[in-house]
Amino acid sequence: MNKLFSLLLVVVLCFSCNGKVEDSGTLVSTNKELYEAIKNVKAGDNIVLANGVWENVEIKFVGEGTENAPITLKAETPGQVFIEGVSNLEIAGNYLVVEGLFFRNGYTPTRNVIAFRTSEEKVANYSRVTNCVILDYNQKQRDKDDLWIQLFGKHNKVDHCYIAGKTNGGPTLRVDLKGNQSIRNYHQIVNNHFGPRPRKGGARGESIQLGSSFTSMSPSNTTIANNLFEECNGEVEVISSKTNFNEIRNNVFYKSEGSVVTRHGNYAVIDGNYFIGDGVNKNYGGIRLVNTGHWVINNYFYNIIGENFRSPLAVMNGIPKSPLNRYNQVTDVVVAYNTYVNCKSPWQFGVGTNIAQSDVLPKSEIRSARPIRTVVANNVIYNTEGDLLPVVEHDKADGVLFKSNIINNSDVEFKDYNGGLQNAKLELKKVSENISIPVGVPGEVTPYVGFEFNTITKDLAGNSRLNQNKIGAFVNADMPDPNILDKSKYGASWYSNEIAVKEANIFTVANAEELQAKINEAQKGDIIALNAGVIKFLNR
Incomplete structure (x- = not known):
């Protein structure tokens, strides 16, 4: 009996020495143990990285999980596993989950910190990176580009991550559509906190880029939702949508020096977002439109005073017969049910026109194609101080139809666009520090019902428009504070993402x-x- 007990004890100790943890999975403490665990992984397994610093580790997480039995690579304690030095993570296979890692004090040896593929042929599908942090994980040379997260494959998700401090070139996160295995991808980028990114100077400083001009004719169907973008100042485009059928919903853009831009690609939906400025910094932007078929609905703009490319609503001129990498004409766009509070010259059309330079520019660079078949309807503008030019026409806005828009302009006269922009005495109802809702829209101003406007069934706060529809982003000003800057809603649960104000x-x-x-x-x-x-x- 004693011999049998001793034998069983030896077996248990052997499993313990190999890192077997009964409840949470296989505990690994060295690079060698990690690589061996990945090599032998099967559906339903958990690989647990021991707490501590993992330095100079290049992880290729490859496996075949299932919907009901995913394979998980996670920290022993979320936030206590530090990926440092020359390190990166590549994921390939199906139903894989990465959870609780902290990338810091290092840089990637490749073009990406986290990639949803290990080669052009081997991509990840139905996989997820969650509750992770990437902080100041920059190349030693500022002019050396990389990507912090690069998505390939289909049905992947990046959620509840805090990502901040990128100083070198390259988008923070990019969705790539090279190959049929990555189009119609239905990726989700949700509930993240994209923290401060300093000014890079020039291009390649986006926080999120969806595709490129080379894949701009492809459908992506990517969703960016419920994220906080705070002080994302890398360049003029915070989000650069360059593919088709993307949805940008319910995000908060707080003091970010750039805009949401439909740079290439068509049929984007930009719905229910908050754009918060300070009324001083002209670099804080809103939404800039290029191309065809976009719907901009239920958005709220507060103290955004940017001009031209950074104006609250910038609708660009295009280039006739434009090549893929330039500027296509804006057509068939809807801008409806948005609210603008104390935004200087919030609507700007013909942005980027350069017809005056046609004598010195090649024909292929002249942005002379004005927006056409564009509807601007059911919006509310409120100005505490009157605005001489609430609408700026850098080129004629003769292809834009204005319907049922209201402005409180403090008795300053303005162009009414055939009654499509009407004056009204409104009041502001304060909901929170950054949200004040104009109230008192005259009853005779009824919402314009355009083609498929019946599909706009909810307002910014989620209230139904079916029975009590009103113009503007909100149908009801009697609403609780949505706490859009409550940092606990975004990012990793274990990381304090409050940005300290340093003296x-x-x-x-x-x-x-x-x-x-x-x-x-x-x-x-x-x-x-x-x-x-x-x-x-x-x-x-």
Whole structure:
């Protein structure tokens, strides 16, 4: 009996030494153990990374799970597994889940930190990255591009992640459609917090890019929903939609120096989003439209004062017979049931026109094709201070139909577009610090019913439009505070994504030596002030 007990004890100890954890799966502590566990994985298995720093680890997570028995690669304790050094993660197979990892203090050795494929042939489907953080995971050379998350395959999901601090070139997240295995992908990018991304300068600084001009004729069917974009200042496009049938719903764009842009591709739905500025920074943008068939509905814009490309609503001129990588004409677009509060010149048409430079530009670069068959209806504009130009025509807006729009313009006269933009005395009902709803729309102003407007069945707050429809983003101002900036709604559950307001240190220097010393000492946000006089720099 004692011998049998001893034998069983040895067997249990052997399993323990190999990292077998009865409840949560296979616990691995080294790169070698991890690679071996992945090699032998089967549907329903869990691979658990031991708490601690995993340095210089290139993970190829390959497996075949099922809908009811996915394969999971997860942290022993969410947020306590740190992927550092020269490390990355590639996923291929079906029904795979990655959970609870923290990428920091390193950079990827490839073009992506997390890729939903291991090769052009082997992609991930029905797979998920959730409850993870990627923070300041930048290349050593700022001019070396990479992607932090790159999606291929179909039906994949990135959710409840915090992603912030990208300083080098390349979109933070990109959906690629190269090959039939990645079109009509129905990916979901939901409930994430895209935190601060500093100004990059120039292009290739998007937070999300959906496809490219080369795949702009392909259907993507990607959904971006319920995310917070906070101080995403990489470039003029926070989200760049470059494929067809994408949906951008119920997101919050907070003090982000850029816009949601339908750069290429057609038939996007931009529904129920909040765009929050401060009334001072002209770089905070809204929605910019290029191409065909988009619906912009139920959005709320507050204190957005950007101009041209960054205006609350920018509808561009296109290039006649445009190549794929330039600007197609805007056609068959609907802009309806949106609310604009204290937004300067919120509607701008013919943005980007360069007809005046036609003598010096090649014909293929002249943006002369004005928007056509475009409907702007049932919107509300409220200005505390009157706006001489609530609508700006950089080129004629003769292809735009204005219907049942209301403006409170504080007695300042404006062009009414054949009665399509009417004056009204409205009041503001404050719901929260960043949400005030105009109320008091005259009863005789009824919503315009255009083609398929009956499909707009809810307002921004989710209230039904079927029985009590009103113009603007909200049918009812008596609503609770939606707490759109409650950070607990977005990102990883274990990570504090509150952005601390740091008091800047101010250093005053009088000579080159002091300047160099303070440059070495200064932290992000600090200020170095130069005394009046001449500072000489010596060549060494």
